[in-house]
Amino acid sequence: MGLCASSRNVVDIKKKLPDEEKQLTSQILCDSLSVAVVGIGEPPVENGQEFYQFLFHIHPRLQAHFVGADEFMGQDPKQPTKFAKQGQRLLMAIHTIAAAFDNPEAFHKNVSDLIKRHRDRNVDPFLWREFFGYFVTFLKTKGEMAPIEEAAWLQLGLRFNKVAQATLQTMGMPFEED
Numbered sequence: 001m002g003l004c005a006s007s008r009n010v011v012d013i014k015k016k017l018p019d020e021e022k023q024l025t026s027q028i029l030c031d032s033l034s035v036a037v038v039g040i041g042e043p044p045v046e047n048g049q050e051f052y053q054f055l056f057h058i059h060p061r062l063q064a065h066f067v068g069a070d071e072f073m074g075q076d077p078k079q080p081t082k083f084a085k086q087g088q089r090l091l092m093a094i095h096t097i098a099a100a101f102d103n104p105e106a107f108h109k110n111v112s113d114l115i116k117r118h119r120d121r122n123v124d125p126f127l128w129r130e131f132f133g134y135f136v137t138f139l140k141t142k143g144e145m146a147p148i149e150e151a152a153w154l155q156l157g158l159r160f161n162k163v164a165q166a167t168l169q170t171m172g173m174p175f176e177e178d
C-alpha cells in the first residue's frame with residue numbers, strides 16, 4: 001500500500017462505466033487529492049496551512065489544541081509558518097488513508113494508529129465523525145468535485161468514524177455510539 005500516485009486515469013474510468021457500476025475506490029479519492037498535494041514545494045505548504053486556517057475558522061475552539069494557532073490565523077498561508085510541517089503531516093495522513101481505502105485491513109490499521117496517537121490530544125469524539133465533511137468542504141474551495149468523488153469521501157468518512165469510535169472504545173475513552 002503506497003501513497004496516492006500522481007498520475008491516475010479516473011476520468012477514463014468515469015467515462016467508461018455506467019452510473020450503477022461506478023465503484024467508490026481509492027483511485028477516485030486519490031484523484032480528488034490532486035488539489036491538495038503533499039511535498040516540499042510551495043503549493044503543498046500552502047495546501048496544508050490553508051486547511052488548518054480553514055479548520056480553525058469554522059471551528060475556532062480547535063485553536064486551543066495547537067500552540068501558536070492564534071498568531072497563525074493572521075498569517076499568509078503561502079508563507080511557511082510553524083504550521084507548515086503540521087499541515088504536511090495532516091495531508092500525508094489523509095493521502096495514506098485514502099490510498100488504503102481499498103484495503104480494509106490497511107485502512108483499519110492506519111486509522112486506528114492515528115486515533116491512538118491522538119490519545120492525549122483531547123479530541124472530542126464527534127470531531128472524528130465530522131472531520132471528513134470539513135475536509136470535503138475545503139477541497140471544494142479548491143476546485144470542482146465530481147459527485148462520485150464526493151460519494152467516495154462520504155464513504156471514507158463513515159468508515160473512518162467507525163474505526164475511530166471503535167478504537168476509542170477499546171482504549172476505554174469516551175466514544176460515540178452508532
Ligand code: HEM
Binds near residue numbers: 121
Ligand atoms: C479534528 C480533530 C483533530 C484534532 C483536535 C487534532 C489535534 C492534533 C494535535 C493537537 C496534534 C499535535 C500537533 C503538534 O504537535 O503541535 C495533532 C497531530 C497530528 N494530527 Fe491531529 N487532530 C485532529 C484530527 C486529525 C485527523 C483527522 C488527522 C488525519 C486524518 C490528523 C493527523 C494528525 C497527524 C498526522 C499529526 C502529527 C503527529 C502524528 O502523526 O500523530 N489529525 N493533531
